[in-house]
Amino acid sequence: MKQDIQGCLQSYYSNFAAEMVKPQISNLDCISTGWESDIYSFVLEQGVANQPERKELILRIYSGKEAPHRSVREYHGMNQLHSADFPVPQVLLLERENSPFGKPFVIMEKIDGVLLGPLISRSGTRDNKQELIALFCDLLLRIHKLDWRPFVEDVSKYETDNPFEFIDSELNKKRALCERCPASGFLPVLEWLEHRRDLVPCSIPSLVHLDFHLTNVLVRSDGSPFVIDWGQMDVSDFRFDxxxxxxxxxxxxxxxxxxxxxxIYESLAGFQVEQIEFFEVLACFRRLFNSAVWFTMDPERGEMDSRSVEGLSVAEGFSGMGRHKDAIRKGYEMLVELTDIRVPGLERYAYLPA
Incomplete structure (x- = not known):
């Protein structure tokens, strides 16, 4: 598989990188695979013998029906972030039309760093750990404080007099999911959210990452951080993020x-985040709904088609849920704690013996 990817990448550079002198691809290695994208590192060498140029790069190949939109969003978003001096890898190329993989891809610089999560776990002192956590929080707050307007095509779409525009849009999407898959058991969760909708107006939009976690931050040996994985970035209420x-x-x-x-986020921001529990319930819905669908519906009886409601295949779903059962159980416990609502099918799975 890696040889096929390397061969396709070599062919692409040979055919479409006319400005390069004898480009050569080597050392291709798979970093991760998933339903959204597959990520590889590789080395690109070009130039004549006495003036060689060598770069370590990242190849991200996008999958699924959202691939064209997601690739464009990430490429242009990271370009804009780089221009705003926010620490992200520099994106170098977006290809959609001439992709040898049959899917869009982006190439960006490779950051030689360590994931922040393991760095925090290995930190020797409490002060060092707190410094790293503060770094994490500061990065998230910086995202939310950026001017969001350069990141959207139509500013008027987000400058609205309706402070419930973002939350209403999200709740409408969740209702459509519940109506499509009523056996998921998530309708009471949706009704809990709808009942409290008036408590969460949003007056100021923010840029949001929407998958900001400890393994999406790389830290170089000099301490400089870089935020990666911007495929879901959007403009919305920062509390979603x-x-x-x-x-x-x-x-x-x-x-x-x-x-x-x-x-620490609240301390750095200088204010208390209101109604964060509401948005945590929304986050639980986002994370757990597919799990509930997978474990309460039988595709062979026609209860759902060969795809999940969010684009994952059923086979990928069961495999992924099996690997993350403990995390799903903790997320479910959070949902119950916040709402006192139980989702029977999900609960049966979460507490099955290993």
Whole structure:
């Protein structure tokens, strides 16, 4: 498989990089695979013998029906972030029309760094750990404070007099999912959210990452951080972003770190985040709904088609849920704690013996 990818990449550079002198691809290595994208590192060498140029780069190949939109959004978003001096890898190329993979791809610089999550886990002193957590929080707050207007094509779409524009749009999407898959058991969760909708107006839009977690931050040896994985970036209420981070921390790192991150974020921001629990319930819905669908519906009886409601295949879903069962259980416990609502099919799975 890696040889096929390397061969296709070599062919692409040979055919479409006319400005390069004898480009050669080597050392291709798979970093990760997933339903959204596959990520590889590789080395690009070009130039004549006495003036060689060598670059370590990242190839990201996008999958699924959202691939064309996601690739454009990430490429242009990261370009804009780089122009705004926000620490992201520099994107170098977006290809959609002439992709040898049959899918759009982006090439960007490779950051020689360590993931922030393991760095925090290995930190020797409490002060060092707190410094790294503060770095994490500061990056998230900087995203939310950026001028969001350069990141959208139509500013008027987001400058609205309706402070419930973002939340209404999100709740409408969730209702469509519940109507499509009523056996998921998530309708009571949606009704809990709809009942509290008037408590969460948003007066100021923010740029949001929407998958900001400890393994999406790389730290170089000199301490400089870089934020990666911008495929879901958008403009919305910043609390969507913070709550998703909060949920992932609770599921994968524990409540102590989650509480510390929220406290430091609020301290750096200079205000208390209102109604964060509402957005945490929304985050639970986003993370757990597919799991509930996978474990309460039988595609062979026609209860759902060969795809999940969000684009994942059923086979990928069961495999992924099996690998993350403990995290799903923690997310489910958070949902029950916040709403006192139980989702029977998901609960049966979450507490099945391993």
């Amino acid at each position: 913070l709550a998703w981070t909060s949920l992932l921390l609770r599921m994968h790192s524990g409540m102590k770190l989650r509480d510390s991150v929220l406290q």
